[in-house]
Amino acid sequence: MPAAATKPKPNRSTARRPVPMDLxxxxxxxxxxxxxxxxxxxxxxxxxxxxxxLAIALLDSGVYVPNQAHNETIRSTAERVGIRPPSDTTCHMVRALMRYSR
Known part of the structure; x- marks a missing residue:
């Protein structure tokens, strides 16, 4: 039996790892x-x-539905990840991106 056949395969899991939001x-x-x-x-x-x-940070933190992403939620996420608070227009754009991420 060849040596390559006995080697264990590396674990290539596609599961998402939790992203620390405090950094x-x-x-x-x-x-x-x-x-x-x-x-x-x-x-x-x-x-x-x-x-x-912001959309990526929200999705990583567990906010998957645009209805859950209120302006206050988006702005608190921006503060948590070190981004300046977004405008109402940017918050609207974040929700639009989340709608298409499904």
Missing amino acids: PYAPTAKRPLPPGRPRDWYITHNRRLKAMR
Whole structure:
């Protein structure tokens, strides 16, 4: 019998691990945004990135339904992960992203 056949397979579980919410948010490496776009494009782009970070943090903390994600919940999650409090528009965008995450 070949040696490879007797080796145990590594555990490649797809189960989610709990994410500690008490640690500050650690941003990924930033790249410069493309020059020459209108100012509104940059504002919308940064708003989408913030909404995505917040939606992921909410999903990791156990808030899976947009109806559970009230503005206060989203803002407290932002404070917990070290992001500035989002506007009402960004909170609306977070709920929209959560609707499509199902």
